[in-house]
């Protein structure tokens with residue numbers, strides 16, 4: 330896999346300059362080694378006290394070099410684990426609720442799991458430097474989840490077990506990022522490999538001549554075969570030439586095929602936000618289990634997921650990160666699900682800036698009492714020449730959120746009065762948590778009776794991840810979690826279905842109940858199990874609260890099929906659909922048509938080119954024509970170039986929309 334491209338580095342001059350700068354500023358810390366750690370430069374020192382005494386020096390260095398710097402220590406000067414653990418317990422605030430302390434010898438990291446991580450780090454994060462100076466260990470603090478969850482353990486165990494391998498991988502990744510440029514930025518080309526003219530299998534290749542970055546690598550919700558895969562066999566796509574993969578969020582149609590790249594031999598970095606890392610582990614493992622349960626051999630294995638995890642580099646919102654010699658990446662909040670990001674690429678020393686919204690929710694904050702979880706998507710950037718925007722709801726508006734909530738509450742009351750059960754298919758990530766929150770609030774406010782709310786499928790694990798990142802949720806919810814010790818996802822009658830006996834209970838309980846289960850489009854998962862046994866009873870109801878893709882069982886029932894074939898222990902039976910079928914729109918995590926337009930209106934600065942994807946053809950066409958005719962109303966000074974490419978089409982992008990003039994810029 331190592332090619333001649335990879336072994337080139339920063340030109341030796343440039344490299345010397347960086348070293349010289351580091352020695353000049355941090356020399357007093359007695360530097361032992363300097364090495365790349367993915368996009369960061371790790372400086373191993375023997376005198377960490379210097380860092381404590383000159384706290385601003387690291388920042389100054391990072392600013393000067395425009396690189397991210399991480400200070401670690403030489404193993405010889407690290408104090409014993411016992412001493413370090415004792416030091417942390419004695420000096421951390423007593424009410425921080427430390428529950429575990431773990432050590433990573435390779436990186437010299439001490440990982441503390443605490444109920445109140447904010448108390449330990451404090452506002453200045455100075456405690457980290459105190460620990461570094463006194464013990465030689467670099468402190469990392471993790472939040473103890475409010476719900477019992479295995480995911481934090483999985484992540485920490487993975488870091489621990491593959492420590493050596495991760496360090497080695499990051500060194501190689503760093504060498505490649507900071508290599509000497511071979512040809513430089515020649516152009517900016519975008520190749521649609523999936524999600525163009527459709528919803529599903531999101532995948533975009535960005536090529537600059539010098540480097541190649543893949544944005545998302547998703548799987549269509551409608552199946553497993555090659556028709557559900559992005560066009561990875563396109564001639565432009567060569568896995569060994571890929572510099573990086575960037576994943577916008579942990580939905581299947583954006584991350585579902587990531588492990589396949591590793592099966593094909595990819596060993597490069599995967600950039601994600603920290604919550605996306607956690608959620609995608611759950612989603613990808615579940616994909617394998619689900620496929621096998623349905624008798625389908627999944628396209629990849631657990632070992633491919635593990636391999637991907639070893640190459641994951643978590644990057645928080647608004648942190649600028651080098652991902653190739655001529656590309657800097659910044660994630661910003663997309664408001665769609667926890668950890669969802671818009672991807673901003675700064676290409677060729679600012680020659681070109683590309684913004685990929687991926688799935689996003691842009692809305693106006695009306696009141697503090699909304700049961701929304703996430704703040705709306707960001708809309709201000711330094712520069713944007715071209716925009717790739719999703720258009721799932723490009724053709725229509727959905728009713729306002731408040732109305733959707735009212736409708737749901739009304740339906741619950743209706744079904745409860747008849748003694749029936751209400752079945753709600755949800756995606757484990759996003760909608761599941763929103764619906765749960767709405768129902769818990771309604772019970773709390775006496776708007777619906779206190780009937781049991783069963784939650785089945787991956788929703789539980791993912792909800793636990795949500796409780797891990799309160800700082801990313803909207804303020805009212807964050808405050809309840811951080812200051813009132815409340816868990817908004819757990820009401821008085823919430824029952825998390827963690828084994829089959831609970832599922833039987835949900836099916837057989839005499840009175841009314843609500844059942845929230847995956848998958849969101851009914852193509853597998855526990856929802857189908859419930860549906861099989863509930864479909865024949867008129868007192869029951871099924872309500873769709875999210876988009877149903879063509880070809881899925883959900884879409885077929887939604888559009889009126891009253892008899893469907895389902896598998897019962899390997900045997901196919903026809904099931905009559907007698908229960909009431911409803912659709913409530915307005916809970917969507919996507920921007921509606923008017924929200925897409927108001928995002929464009931607010932967006933600063935204005936792009937020259939607008940590319941639409943992630944929508945059915947009619948939605949894309951409708952939105953494109955509105956932008957073309959209403960560009961002035963949307964605040965553009967000149968008409969933008971509006972493109973609706975198909976999969977496999979590629980677009981060459983120009984800094985301006987006047988092609989002939991700007992082509993010269995690259996010459």
Ligand SMILES: [Zn+2]
Nearest residue numbers: 578580665688
């Ligand atoms: Zn999504």
Ligand SMILES: [Zn+2]
Nearest residue numbers: 580582583688
């Ligand atoms: Zn999507």
